[in-house]
Amino acid sequence: MSDVVLEVSHVTKRFGGLVAVDDVSFTVKRAGVLGLIGPNGSGKTTMMNLITGAHQVTSGDIYFDDRLISELPSRKIFLRGVSRTFQLVKPLAGLTPAESVMAGIVFSRKPLWGREAVKAAERMLARVGLEGRGGAPLSSLTYIDQKRVELARALISDPTLLLLDEWLSGLNATELLEGIELIRSIAAEGTTIVLVEHLMDAVRELCQTSVVMNVGKVIAAGDTAAVLSHPEVINAYLGDTNDA
Amino acid sequence: MSTTRRTQWLLAIIVFVALAFLPVIDQPYWLTIGISILMYGVLATSWALFSGPTHYISLATAAFYGLGAYVVGMGIESVWYPFLLVIATALGALLALVVGWATLRLSGVYFVIFTLGLAEFIRQIITWVQNNFTGSRGVYVLTSIEDKHIFWELLVLAAVVCLFGVWLKQSRLGFALRVIGGDEVVASHVGIHSAKAKVLLFSFSGAVAALTGAILAPRLSYIEPSMVFSADLSFQVVIMALLGGVHRLWGPIVGVIPFTFLWEFIAAVAPTQTVLLLGVAFLVIVYFIPQGIAGLIEKWFLKGGRHE
Numbered sequence: 001m002s003d004v005v006l007e008v009s010h011v012t013k014r015f016g017g018l019v020a021v022d023d024v025s026f027t028v029k030r031a032g033v034l035g036l037i038g039p040n041g042s043g044k045t046t047m048m049n050l051i052t053g054a055h056q057v058t059s060g061d062i063y064f065d066d067r068l069i070s071e072l073p074s075r076k077i078f079l080r081g082v083s084r085t086f087q088l089v090k091p092l093a094g095l096t097p098a099e100s101v102m103a104g105i106v107f108s109r110k111p112l113w114g115r116e117a118v119k120a121a122e123r124m125l126a127r128v129g130l131e132g133r134g135g136a137p138l139s140s141l142t143y144i145d146q147k148r149v150e151l152a153r154a155l156i157s158d159p160t161l162l163l164l165d166e167w168l169s170g171l172n173a174t175e176l177l178e179g180i181e182l183i184r185s186i187a188a189e190g191t192t193i194v195l196v197e198h199l200m201d202a203v204r205e206l207c208q209t210s211v212v213m214n215v216g217k218v219i220a221a222g223d224t225a226a227v228l229s230h231p232e233v234i235n236a237y238l239g240d241t242n243d244a
Numbered sequence: 245m246s247t248t249r250r251t252q253w254l255l256a257i258i259v260f261v262a263l264a265f266l267p268v269i270d271q272p273y274w275l276t277i278g279i280s281i282l283m284y285g286v287l288a289t290s291w292a293l294f295s296g297p298t299h300y301i302s303l304a305t306a307a308f309y310g311l312g313a314y315v316v317g318m319g320i321e322s323v324w325y326p327f328l329l330v331i332a333t334a335l336g337a338l339l340a341l342v343v344g345w346a347t348l349r350l351s352g353v354y355f356v357i358f359t360l361g362l363a364e365f366i367r368q369i370i371t372w373v374q375n376n377f378t379g380s381r382g383v384y385v386l387t388s389i390e391d392k393h394i395f396w397e398l399l400v401l402a403a404v405v406c407l408f409g410v411w412l413k414q415s416r417l418g419f420a421l422r423v424i425g426g427d428e429v430v431a432s433h434v435g436i437h438s439a440k441a442k443v444l445l446f447s448f449s450g451a452v453a454a455l456t457g458a459i460l461a462p463r464l465s466y467i468e469p470s471m472v473f474s475a476d477l478s479f480q481v482v483i484m485a486l487l488g489g490v491h492r493l494w495g496p497i498v499g500v501i502p503f504t505f506l507w508e509f510i511a512a513v514a515p516t517q518t519v520l521l522l523g524v525a526f527l528v529i530v531y532f533i534p535q536g537i538a539g540l541i542e543k544w545f546l547k548g549g550r551h552e
């Protein structure tokens with residue numbers, strides 16, 4: 001098993017004339033938390049979609065565990081061990097929270113079904129702070145609770161790589177602290193995490209290394225503290241002083 | 245829990261056996277109504293098994309039904325009837341497989357339009373073939389099969405569809421379809437082969453509709469493309485399923501029973517206005533009872549009693 005879980009190599013994604021991701025390369029080390037940050041519209045979510053196969057790359061390669069995955073459909077990438085949450089929560093209408101979480105394990109590489117799957121789902125709900133809420137009607141869940149359900153669904157298959165797309169955003173101060181602790185504990189169990197996030201405090205807390213994107217390009221990468229004080233990164237977030 | 249389950253099975257068996265005696269009482273009116281209810285019941289239930297969880301609205305019922313009827317029409321002179329039923333079922337499944345594979349990757353609206361066009365497309369092909377090669381537009385189906393035989397065949401088919409529905413409900417495939425109905429992007433991100441799951445179910449409902457057409461062909465005596473490929477049938481099936489409710493296995497049949505009587509009534513008093521009234525019925529159902537009668541029943545009788 002090599003030290004690198006994910007390698008993104010010269011990846012470009014075009015939507016018609018728009019270049020959403022422009023010749024991006026970075027690597028994700030095993031058992032760490034990598035922050036993928038940048039202003040709105042910088043291509044972070046598109047990058048996530050390319051990794052999970054929701055979009056196909058226009059050019060470039062993505063390797064997961066040293067095997068090329070950028071040609072594969074989402075289903076197969078998931079079966080290799082990549083799970084994700086979505087920036088805009090996708091609740092499953094017509095399913096209970098327990099069933100929504102179960103969906104993450106029933107068709108996974110270590111599938112469970114029936115009573116065992118239900119039990120695993122309930123355990124996972126407890127872990128994200130929704131103990132005993134598995135049968136609650138979906139409409140009774142708050143936005144935050146739906147986010148918790150989605151994290152549980154991503155986590156239940158015990159992924160090698162977990163992609164969290166702004167999972168912490170929208171949490172209040174207490175919830176944020178709990179959320180950070182939760183992500184830390186997931187990482188401590190050996191799951192590699194890529195965190196797309198706007199909350200810089202959370203990135204500083206959780207991520208040893210970070211990649212900063214702006215207008216589709218990587219403008220800085222490396223140790224989080226160093227990256228965040230990089231002049232180009234400050235410009236990207238606060239606006240170029242020369243433009244003003 | 246297991247005792248209610250047992251009671252349900254017992255009740256289902258009693259209903260099945262009781263219905264099997266319907267032809268014996270020798271009441272032609274009730275046998276005719278019984279055949280209509282079973283036919284629409286089978287079509288609407290198998291339609292709902294696919295469209296209920298996935299929300300893909302198929303208007304292809306007539307395409308499969310007509311195909312099945314035509315298999316019997318073409319083959320009845322030379323091939324043993326039960327074998328024709330097998331051929332019709334297999335062709336229905338095959339057609340659904342091909343169509344499904346080509347269209348189910350498309351988003352909902354394109355699928356609806358394509359399925360609507362499919363029946364018309366097949367109808368035109370058969371009309372063209374008959375005009376150019378066989379000389380006559382229709383075919384005669386002359387057999388010794390009587391209404392009571394058709395009723396029994398449909399009753400067995402209905403039982404098979406219901407058993408499949410019960411199995412599906414507690415199977416991984418059924419669960420996959422519910423996740424697909426919830427959100428297809430999520431489905432593909434949790435390892436579900438959504439195209440495969442959808443095509444499998446679509447093939448099942450296509451095979452059932454083709455078999456239904458094959459079973460009913462002897463009753464028609466004379467088959468013409470415009471009769472068996474009529475879009476009215478596709479719409480009727482959708483309306484009945486929605487009227488009953490598609491989220492429960494027993495939902496569609498609850499819609500079929502009142503609709504069949506209503507239809508008999510409309511056909512008797514206003515035979516030229518059927519399509520108009522069909523459209524009005526569709527609007528009323530979608531607007532006032534989107535969850536169907538099954539949804540209303542659950543809301544009225546189980547109010548507040550089902551929170552786990």
